[in-house]
Amino acid sequence: MLNYRSPETTPLVRLANTGVRRNGRWLVRGVDFSINRGEIVTLIGPNGSGKSTTAKTAIGVVKPDEGQVERIQGLKAGYVPQKLAVDWTLPLTVERLMTLTGPLKGREIEEALAATGMLHMAKAEVQHLSGGEFQRALLARAIARKPDLLVLDEPVQGVDFSGEIALYELIKQIRNRTGCGILLISHDLHIVMAETDTVVCLNGHVCCRGTPQAVSQSPEYLKLFGRRAAGALAVYSHHHDHTHLPDGRVLHADGSITESCFPGDGHHHHDEAENVHDHEPDCGCGHHSRLQGFEAAEKRDV
Amino acid sequence: MFDDFFIRALVAGIGIAMVAGPLGCFVIWRRMAYFGDTMAHSALLGVALSLLMDLNLMVSVFIVASVVSVLLLFLQRRGALSTDALLGILSHSALSIGLVIVAFMTWVRIDLVGFLFGDILAVSEADIDIIWGGGMLVIFALIYLWRPLLASTVNPELAEAEGLKPDRARLFFMLLMALVIAIAMKIVGILLITSLLIIPAATARRFATSPEIMAVLASLIGALAVAGGLFGSLHWDTPSGPSIVVAALALFVLSLLPVGRRTEHASHSSHGGQR
Numbered sequence: 001m002l003n004y005r006s007p008e009t010t011p012l013v014r015l016a017n018t019g020v021r022r023n024g025r026w027l028v029r030g031v032d033f034s035i036n037r038g039e040i041v042t043l044i045g046p047n048g049s050g051k052s053t054t055a056k057t058a059i060g061v062v063k064p065d066e067g068q069v070e071r072i073q074g075l076k077a078g079y080v081p082q083k084l085a086v087d088w089t090l091p092l093t094v095e096r097l098m099t100l101t102g103p104l105k106g107r108e109i110e111e112a113l114a115a116t117g118m119l120h121m122a123k124a125e126v127q128h129l130s131g132g133e134f135q136r137a138l139l140a141r142a143i144a145r146k147p148d149l150l151v152l153d154e155p156v157q158g159v160d161f162s163g164e165i166a167l168y169e170l171i172k173q174i175r176n177r178t179g180c181g182i183l184l185i186s187h188d189l190h191i192v193m194a195e196t197d198t199v200v201c202l203n204g205h206v207c208c209r210g211t212p213q214a215v216s217q218s219p220e221y222l223k224l225f226g227r228r229a230a231g232a233l234a235v236y237s238h239h240h241d242h243t244h245l246p247d248g249r250v251l252h253a254d255g256s257i258t259e260s261c262f263p264g265d266g267h268h269h270h271d272e273a274e275n276v277h278d279h280e281p282d283c284g285c286g287h288h289s290r291l292q293g294f295e296a297a298e299k300r301d302v
Numbered sequence: 303m304f305d306d307f308f309i310r311a312l313v314a315g316i317g318i319a320m321v322a323g324p325l326g327c328f329v330i331w332r333r334m335a336y337f338g339d340t341m342a343h344s345a346l347l348g349v350a351l352s353l354l355m356d357l358n359l360m361v362s363v364f365i366v367a368s369v370v371s372v373l374l375l376f377l378q379r380r381g382a383l384s385t386d387a388l389l390g391i392l393s394h395s396a397l398s399i400g401l402v403i404v405a406f407m408t409w410v411r412i413d414l415v416g417f418l419f420g421d422i423l424a425v426s427e428a429d430i431d432i433i434w435g436g437g438m439l440v441i442f443a444l445i446y447l448w449r450p451l452l453a454s455t456v457n458p459e460l461a462e463a464e465g466l467k468p469d470r471a472r473l474f475f476m477l478l479m480a481l482v483i484a485i486a487m488k489i490v491g492i493l494l495i496t497s498l499l500i501i502p503a504a505t506a507r508r509f510a511t512s513p514e515i516m517a518v519l520a521s522l523i524g525a526l527a528v529a530g531g532l533f534g535s536l537h538w539d540t541p542s543g544p545s546i547v548v549a550a551l552a553l554f555v556l557s558l559l560p561v562g563r564r565t566e567h568a569s570h571s572s573h574g575g576q577r
Contacts, residue, residue: 056459056463059463060462060463060465061459061462076465077463077464077465078464079459079460079464081457081460083458084456084457084460086456087330087333087455088332089330089331089504090455090456090506090513091507091510091511091513091515091516092333092456092512092513093511093512096512096513099458099462100449100453100456100460101449101453101460101461101465102449102464102465145464151463158537173344236420245577
């Protein structure tokens with residue numbers, strides 16, 4: 001069994017105070033987090049909060065304008081971008097999509113397609129797939145190359161609720177089987193994948209971070225989502241110390257207003273979200289043991 | 303049976319169609335049809351400069367087309383004007399500057415129609431060597447660049463994230479386009495080069511089940527169009543370039559006919575194993 005959170009291992013990727021600037025404006029600034037092998041980090045935040053930019057910075061597609069990004073030597077990334085439209089003039093089957101960025105053995109292709117439940121669609125053209133099937137095909141492509149780090153930018157977009165739960169199950173299995181690190185971008189501000197080790201909430205900077213609570217701990221959510229969802233989804237409660245006002249200024253918890261909330265202004269504190277892990281899982285599905293037993297290994301000083 | 307000049311034109315034309323096929327597929331996939339047109343139009347500026355400075359025609363066309371494409375990439379990055387406006391400006395100004403320079407050079411007589419629409423009589427033995435030599439170079443380069451080019455066509459960030467170099471692939475692709483334009487100019491003419499890139503590739507799409515098959519089919523269809531067009535050109539005494547384009551169009555229209563259209567499932571025939 002892989003030791004997922006051995007503290008002495010070097011992180012796959014470590015972002016230290018990174019910022020990306022475009023056209024004189026900071027898209028995102030002051031981002032700190034790291035991803036270890038076997039760890040799932042979820043980025044959440046409103047539209048335009050810099051989630052995709054941060055993920056791209058982590059894998060080296062975007063170069064940071066400040067701060068450092070450290071990657072382990074020869075890091076092999078598997079990437080599922082947020083938007084990917086294959087022009088219909090390009091005849092591309094699911095099978096051919098698998099070897100888009102590198103050669104693979106036939107067996108590796110089959111395994112990845114089987115793992116994502118897409119084996120029966122191997123000969124289908126990607127343009128004919130539904131949203132959920134296409135996401136599965138992209139996921140299969142990304143895992144087939146056996147990456148160290150899997151970066152999934154809103155992998156559940158265009159997927160219905162039960163499909164979303166199934167995809168999260170699948171992502172969990174991939175992590176458990178391969179022990180790769182996963183950087184997940186979620187479109188939802190409050191509901192994240194239950195297996196997430198660290199949630200980082202962005203809004204042009206790190207607003208807050210912490211661990212999610214299992215849905216099963218909240219009877220309301222359980223009623224809303226059902227027991228099957230309870231195993232895959234978790235609730236993340238935000239602990240922000242400031243609010244972004246419509247004019248771009250920032251209202252802090254102490255009532256003061258500043259032009260920005262960048263850490264350098266002296267007002268901002270990165271709070272660790274509260275960890276709740278003294279409840280017993282009440283669904284009995286066994287999915288919560290990891291979450292329940294998880295002590296805040298990621299506790300940081302920022 | 304046929305005169306030497308006709309055989310020469312046929313050999314040269316088929317050589318061009320072979321490279322235009324795969325390159326044209328990328329032009330379609332990447333939606334660069336107008337981009338190719340702009341590069342081709344700039345070829346007349348290359349012709350004018352070659353006459354003015356006594357340079358080799360193909361070399362000077364290649365250089366001008368490359369410069370125009372790099373200039374376009376640069377202007378696109380600046381992002382002041384939309385790409386199609388930039389293309390419109392560059393395309394027609396390069397063509398017009400070329401025409402104006404040629405008009406000033408009263409001491410040279412050039413066959414403008416031949417340059418614009420192609421002239422099968424103009425193909426020499428040396429041209430054939432250059433076309434096939436340059437064509438081989440383009441094919442080998444394309445095979446070498448195939449994976450990064452295809453991956454970055456689907457998504458450049460994905461290609462970069464997974465260790466390919468999309469920017470480099472794109473730059474080389476531009477240079478290959480410039481090279482094909484330079485060697486194809488005599489046969490199909492400046493104004494019609496892009497159609498030899500696009501029409502056979504579009505015709506191939508219907509029958510293709512993978513990008514690789516589409517590229518090969520586009521080459522074969524292009525060769526067929528060149529042969530048909532040149533025979534027509536000889537028979538009816540029409541300019542070679544337009545005749546080839548008309549033949550390519552005829553093949554395209556034929557491909558649109560519903561006759562023998564394979565169903566989705568049948569078209570996913572066994573073609574596994576390409577990597």
